[in-house]
Amino acid sequence: MTGPEWNALPRWSVPFNWRAFLLKNAYLLRHSGHIGQRLRRMATLLSLYGINQATWFADQSLTPNWHQVAMNGPVFIIGHQRSGSTFLHRVLAEDPNALALNLRQMVLPAISAQNLWEAIFRPDSYPSRWLDRLQERLLNQLDPIHRVRLDSVEEDEFLFFTVYRSGMAVNSSPAVAADQRLNRLRDYRSWSETERRTALEWYRACLLKAAYRAEVRSPNSDRWIVGKNPAFSQRIPDLLRIFPTARFIHLVRNPLQTVPSRLSLVRAVWKLRLPEIERLSPEEVDEIVRDSERTYVLAEHDLRHLPEDTAITIRFEELTADPAGVLTRIYRQLRLPGEPATIESGNRADRDDADAPEHKYSLEEFGLTEGQLRRRFAPIIKTHGF
Numbered sequence: 001m002t003g004p005e006w007n008a009l010p011r012w013s014v015p016f017n018w019r020a021f022l023l024k025n026a027y028l029l030r031h032s033g034h035i036g037q038r039l040r041r042m043a044t045l046l047s048l049y050g051i052n053q054a055t056w057f058a059d060q061s062l063t064p065n066w067h068q069v070a071m072n073g074p075v076f077i078i079g080h081q082r083s084g085s086t087f088l089h090r091v092l093a094e095d096p097n098a099l100a101l102n103l104r105q106m107v108l109p110a111i112s113a114q115n116l117w118e119a120i121f122r123p124d125s126y127p128s129r130w131l132d133r134l135q136e137r138l139l140n141q142l143d144p145i146h147r148v149r150l151d152s153v154e155e156d157e158f159l160f161f162t163v164y165r166s167g168m169a170v171n172s173s174p175a176v177a178a179d180q181r182l183n184r185l186r187d188y189r190s191w192s193e194t195e196r197r198t199a200l201e202w203y204r205a206c207l208l209k210a211a212y213r214a215e216v217r218s219p220n221s222d223r224w225i226v227g228k229n230p231a232f233s234q235r236i237p238d239l240l241r242i243f244p245t246a247r248f249i250h251l252v253r254n255p256l257q258t259v260p261s262r263l264s265l266v267r268a269v270w271k272l273r274l275p276e277i278e279r280l281s282p283e284e285v286d287e288i289v290r291d292s293e294r295t296y297v298l299a300e301h302d303l304r305h306l307p308e309d310t311a312i313t314i315r316f317e318e319l320t321a322d323p324a325g326v327l328t329r330i331y332r333q334l335r336l337p338g339e340p341a342t343i344e345s346g347n348r349a350d351r352d353d354a355d356a357p358e359h360k361y362s363l364e365e366f367g368l369t370e371g372q373l374r375r376r377f378a379p380i381i382k383t384h385g386f
Contacts, residue, residue: 006197006242009067009205011060014053015198017164020185021045024169024176032173034274048107048162055110059209063111066212067205074207074225074243075334078233079251080295082261084319085155086146088251089228091327093153097222097338099214101206104150106158109206111213141272146265156227159206165199167231167291174270174277174284186291188234189298200235200242222337233299246310247334250303253316254386255377256363256370259292263366285366289376296380309335315384 028038059066075092077085093100108117121128131150139148148154160166167186169176176182184190191199207225214223232239239246263280266288271277280288303311312333319326327340363369374381 006201008201009208010056010202011067012057014049014056015163015165015202016049016053020164020169020182023179024164024173024182027176027179027182028173051113052108052110052162055108055113055116058112059110063212066111067208069208069212069215070221071208071211072222072224073245073247074227075247075249075336076232076239077226077228077249077251078236078299079230080233080253080255080258080262080292081230081265082258083230083251083253084316085228085230085251087323088249088314088319088326089155089226090153091323092226092330095226095336095338095340097220097224097336099211099223099225100153100227101156101159101210102151103148103154103158105210106154106156106206107150107162109159109162109209111209114213142268153228156203156229157231159203160199160231163199163202165195165202171266171269171288173273174280183287186287187294188231189294196235196238200238204242224336230295233295236299236302248303248306248311249330249334250299250311250313251316251319252313252384254384255292255296255380256373256386259289259373259377260363260366260368262292263288280366282367285368289368289373293376296377300380300383309333 025038025042029035032038077089077092079085089100092098104117105114108114121131135149142148157166157168161168165185170182170185188196207227211223211225214220233250236248263285267277267280270280303313312330314326314330324340330336331338331340363373380386
């Protein structure tokens with residue numbers, strides 16, 4: 001049940017985590033050796049915060065009823081990274097009744113910011129073509145592992161990252177992985193209730209604003225929200241507090257495959273920022289593997305007793321072998337309105353390219369062995385027969 005203390009919404013201000021922002025950047029300025037680069041990134045983030053604060057304030061003046069829109073669901077896709085969640089998310093997002101946020105809506109979540117963006121970056125306009133070229137130049141290196149573009153449906157954790165209430169703030173740079181004060185951002189259960197409530201109220205407000213814009217443009221009483229976020233695997237009880245009608249799609253894949261794939265993705269992100277990065281330190285690897293353990297164990301524990309029409313578990317092998325059949329099961333068991341997305345839509349969606357030929361990785365390059373992972377993930381491997 002949603003207690004009264006979890007019903008508030010940030011109406012006038014963006015709940016930016018200044019403590020984490022200052023801790024991270026002070027640490028990097030002392031230890032990273034890239035002072036000029038760090039100062040430029042700080043200026044970029046502060047500029048983004050200023051834009052979001054101004055447009056968030058404007059929303060309360062221009063569209064004060066945004067929080068009164070009806071919101072069905074949401075349906076959350078959870079599970080460890082590299083388990084097919086991107087593929088499933090983008091397939092479900094093609095349902096005409098579904099509302100999923102793209103990266104641009106997470107970076108600039110205010111209604112007025114989105115309206116201004118669409119006025120400037122109209123399709124086929126010069127600003128739009130310039131932005132497309134810029135994205136290709138900056139982001140194409142990640143395409144073999146995970147394609148990222150502003151107009152692509154993305155995981156909802158970016159909404160928390162923009163306000164520094166996410167483990168992504170640690171994952172974005174190898175230097176800060178050694179700082180335990182910042183590593184705490186990865187462990188959601190260690191946050192105070194105030195920190196957890198503030199983060200999820202912000203998230204709920206962002207979803208409501210997206211739903212408001214969608215309803216103004218095209219009223220639809222069957223519209224439902226679908227979100228994807230591996231980090232939500234550790235937040236199920238609190239998600240049910242703030243979204244009592246939430247439903248969950250739990251994707252499960254062998255940790256012997258997902259953990260090294262996740263490590264490879266983190267290394268690729270770091271290497272994109274700092275080309276000299278060749279490997280992850282043992283301490284960094286251990287922190288990420290520990291977070292992976294929490295992701296698996298907490299999802300298994302917290303979903304166990306939910307009603308059948310509230311949660312469904314799908315194995316990665318099932319999803320890749322028969323996506324159309326899996327979609328039919330999801331719609332029936334969770335009682336979603338409308339019909340499942342077509343298999344043709346599934347073929348067009350960007351897959352979670354954990355097994356793409358260009359994506360090469362091994363346990364040994366991260367200082368791990370199969371035996372170590374089998375011991376650490378023994379309950380998960382036994383439960384699912386991996």
